[in-house]
Amino acid sequence: MSEIRSLFYVEPGQVRWRSVPTPVLAADTDALVRPIVSSTCDLDRRIVTGRTPMPGPFALGHEAVGEVVAVGDAAGAAGLRPGDRVVIPWHLSCGTCVHCLARRPANCSATPPLAAYGVPLGGPHGGLFDELVRVPYAATSLVPLPDGLDPAAAVSCSDNLTDAYQGVRDAMAEHPDARVLIVGGTASLGLFAVMFAVALGAGEVTYIDKDPEAVALATRLGAAHVICGRHPERVEGVFEATVDASGSAAGLACALRSTAPGGTCSIRSVYFTDMPFPYFDMYAAGITVCTGLAQITPNVPVVLDLLRTGAVQPGPVYSAPLRFDDAPAVLLDPPRKPVFVR
Incomplete structure (x- = not known):
């Protein structure tokens, strides 16, 4: 043809x-x-x-x-x-x-x-x-x-599946039994990250998203704790590993601020413009940030x-x-x- x-x-x-x-x-x-x-x-x-x-x-x-x-x-x-x-x-x-x-x-x-x-x-x-x-x-x-x-x-x-795996693996690399926070907002990436966090042995997984359907799916996929609502300044708790799959400035800042001292935040969302970072919070906590294709x-x-x-x-x-x-x-x-x- x-x-x-x-x-x-x-x-x-x-x-x-x-x-x-x-x-x-x-x-x-x-x-x-x-x-x-x-x-x-x-x-x-x-x-x-x-x-x-x-x-x-x-x-x-x-x-x-x-x-x-x-x-x-x-x-x-x-x-x-x-x-x-x-x-x-x-x-x-x-x-x-x-x-x-x-x-x-x-x-x-x-x-x-x-x-x-x-x-x-x-x-x-x-x-x-x-x-x-x-x-x-x-x-x-x-x-x-x-x-x-x-x-x-x-x-x-x-x-998306492999991207989510890469993000969770990077976030958990120094903390193999980490308490993991997934900040959702994209259609599938955050939910895939929940699955990989569970499969890779996270201590427990928390998922936040303003979409009720996504929150229900996250529970089905193994998240121990879910939060339905807009992204707060930070999620209460100790999270040695966090993953930004929000696609939003508020979600990115939430993931970064919620990362425990010495923890790792993996940014998997794609942003086409420069994003504001809560630099002093990150500096004070001494976190590691991973991102990339x-x-x-x-x-x-x-x-x-x-x-x-x-x-x-x-x-x-x-x-x-x-x-x-x-x-x-x-x-x-x-x-x-x-x-x-x-």
């Missing part, structure tokens, strides 16, 4: 299918992958409503599990085969530069800065709702799906293993299966975590 369908963000409130040229293998390290299950990142909700500095039009989508359709000679020699089911990381990365070898593929020096599917910041690379995508450096970036694992369960490993390729194997064993079960956050054809309408008023099955 000479053209495929690609889901485009056009302008605020407009999402449409467009025909684009069919991707081809451009290097022997490439693979062509057909997304078979796709979802939206929490960021996509802001894109569709025009709340990011990224004007359309551009192809949407950077969370998907796909099936390999074709491979270049080098990718095939490295063991990648047509028919393999794989997680497609949101970021493009070579796997061999200094940053990739240091487990920071989202900062790959061989690709343009912020090169990704579904956003235009590092160039056009298609979106993971497309019928077919070209994956450069495929053998070192794609991650095989374990046998028997439902692709729909792993769909968010491309970004979600590094998918080196971290997703651990997430997949937690899914495979049932230690983490994101099903309650996902929607029932939806049709790809319905994506333009669904994305204008999406469920918490829509899952589209091709």
Whole structure:
């Protein structure tokens, strides 16, 4: 076929299918992958409503599990085969530069800065709702799906699931049995963080969000304490580890101020402007702050293993299966975590 369908963000409130040229293998390290299950990142909700500095039009989508359709000679020699089911990381990365070898593929020096599917910041690379995508450096970036694992369960490993794992792991690194505070506000990231905090052995987990449905879900996912309401200046209690998944200035400040002396706050929300920090409170407590892009390729194997064993079960956050054809309408008023099955 000479053209495929690609889901485009056009302008605020407009999402449409467009025909684009069919991707081809451009290097022997490439693979062509057909997304078979796709979802939206929490960021996509802001894109569709025009709340990011990224004007359309551009192809949407950077969370998907796909099936390999074709491979270049080098990718095939490295063991990648047509028919393999794989997680497609949101970021493009070579796997061999200094940053990739240091487990920071989202900062790959061989690709343009912020090169990704579904956003235009590092160039056009298609979106993971497309019928077919070209994956450069495929053998070192794609991650095989374990046998028997439902692709729909792993769909968010491309970004939000692994992002939440990274945030919780970083927050708990110096405090393995920490009392953890998750400051929610995004659609799925905070709820995923609750699951990982429980799975990684947190002493107890507290979740705060003004969305009653999210608070109820957090309880179902293992939070010992929940708070429904606006973010206060700080949450009472001792929290050696905190995670900001709020997407708001008030939530960020709450997470930072609520971190116990000597504790760690992991900022997983994406902010496109400079944010005010409660510096003196942070200075007085002597906390550590972690932030940065979600590094998918080196971290997703651990997430997949937690899914495979049932230690983490994101099903309650996902929607029932939806049709790809319905994506333009669904994305204008999406469920918490829509899952589209091709």
